[in-house]
Amino acid sequence: MMTSLHGSKREWQRRATGKQLMIWAGWLIGVAIFVYCWRLISDKTIWMFVEDAPRQAADLAERMVPPKWSYMEQLWQPVWDTLNIATLGTAMAIIIAVPIAFCAARNTTPSRVFVRPIALFIIVSSRSINSLIWALMLVTIIGPGVLAGVIAIGLRSVGFCAKLLYEAIEEIDPAQVEAITATGASGAQKLTYGIVPQILPAFAGISVFRWDINIRESTVLGLVGAGGIGLQLDASISTLAWTQVSLILLVILATVILSEWVSARIRHAII
């Protein structure tokens, strides 16, 4: 299709003419939808408020400074809780995710027909529910507090860790496993010698990456009563204590930067 005969000359185009036209039409439709949606949103916006926005923002910012540094005394415990929620939640997720990943990977699953779909279903259901929603449900089930947060983070992370891990398992070099099999190794030995060394870097990377994400996620869990610094944030906003809010935001920022730095260092060391 791409090469066409034109007299004695052979012409070459990247795509056939029909296909090229289709692509142009696709772009046209895309742009039209974008313009239409823009219109829709702009009609439903109360522009009076938007015109006011810079002044409101400036006002809020003014009320936020200076941060109320003395409030820090009350923040150490929630920050520590937040770190614990993230770390324990990640640990719980990893413990559950490893067996699920092995059941979900095509090359290690005990049964492709029965076990694999179940494992994939667990992964999808864990991933499809945000940790905030898990937390909301868990707070009603086991009451408010750090435990609800830990479990919420854990349940949300199981899917993430298991999915990335089973993809890593599926990408291993089968020749190494074959070589271990050829020595007369048992199933468990094949796992520990042929497969585990190959996925260890991915495993470490995934765990640290998820821990890093969980630090960020656990800062908001307090909004629904699941422990951590979000609790103080919620309280400060509802009492309009803006100087406390700004301090909390700074503390969250510092925590996240620290966790990113730590996870980057760990990943660098392992991989």
Added chain:
Amino acid sequence: MLRIQHLVKQYKTGDQALKSVSLEVPKGQVLALIGPSGAGKSTLIRCVNRLVEPTSGSIELAELNLVNLRSGELRKARRRMGMIFQEYALVERLSVMENVLSGRLGYVGFFRSFFRKYPQADIDEAFRLLERVGLDHMADKRADELSGGQRQRVGICRALMQTPDLLLVDEPTASLDPKTSRQIMRLICELCEERQLAAIINIHDVLLAQMFAKRIVGLQLGEIVYDGPPDGMSAEVLTQIYGEEDWEATIQNVDDDAEGSETNIEDVQQAV
């Protein structure tokens, strides 16, 4: 020692990789299996240790029929067959020593292997083998730090750690340069001689096969079309195995080459 009778392998796709192959390898014989890509060389040796399940036929290793073994018995039988691979197939992230010791996995229990508590006799043997192939100073290096030739030596040590009766060697030199190829082939043949091992060596380099093997078997589309000594490889035989081509440069006087000195490389370069 190894007796293959009417071995057939049909893949699920319908391709018949092996069509009733019969082959007998006596103790201590080094046999080179040559043939074009897709002739079934790899399938044949993988059927022997059942990394590939044969469709029908029988494979006997010292009177033991391997085809019907259950998994426990199969593991025991696999210990007697060392395998050497084309891309070395070392566990890249484990150390050289761990790779060599993994040849004992069929003998030691799970926990011993998991905690790397191998019997001292195994460790002594591993060092002896590494010394034999000139790598004892590399024992604690990680496998992926080694060069191709060094990795293949580790692969050889791993196979020999099993104290096998038979070596299954799949394209040992395909990823190596000509000089290293010769060194590796020479090493495999010497070790087979020292330990009176039988070996089936898949190789697509006809010159190397002629140089090192006492017997050559030509496989073409899943059938044996030649089985004889290296000096019986005439242009007709090569044409039968590989198809029409000018074979003059490939047919060598084997006696000149068998000495195996460095000058061989120049011969090859001239020949190619």
